[in-house]
Amino acid sequence: MIEIKEIPIKDIELDELFQDRYLNRWNYNKKDTELLESIHTVGLILPIIVRINNDGNKYLLVKGYRRLKAKQILGHETIMCKVLDLSDSDAMGIYFSATLGCKELTYEQKKRSIETFRGIMNDMDERGLIEKNRVKELEKYINNLEIRNKPPKKITGPYFCPICKHKHIRGQKYEDHKRYTE
Helix, strand or coil, X not given: CEEEEEEEHHHEEECXXXXXXXXXXXXXXXXXXXXXXXXXXXXXXXXXXXXECCCCCCEEEEECHHHHHHHHHCCCCEEEEEEECCCHHHHHHHHHHHHHCCCCCCHHHHHHHHHHXXXXXXXXXXXXXXXXXXXXXXXXXXXXXXXXXXCCXXXXXXXXXXXXXXEEECCCCCCCHHHHHC
């Protein structure tokens, strides 16, 4: 079930599954300031993702911490949310899928996220909090993420130089480039 609705910010809690992921996510850097300006000027374009808490009164944040924080700082009382009925494992899958889809992450950050995802999943499996068939599905999903997020290939061999229009060997310095650029 997917429902998009405006929810009071006070009714949204940080999900314990991702507690460590929220730490130090807001530092008033350029990106945070741009997000504040965008939400102030245009409004929230992409709703945050929440899931229903077990007690049914509150919601747990799955994805969108920076957007939620920006709305709080701007003094807004409500925020547009995509409300999903998710198990812990499904929430974890959505969180990591969205995180790894972020183009701004380096290969190392994506690799760390995959390792964290695998660790959380294994911990939940050991404590019996996740069904066995779900473990196999998530393991397949993690393996696909690892395949898609391989490190960039190191380019080797000669290349065509745009300055002097000759082939060069990577890593070598060519002192004669000055005569082509003067």
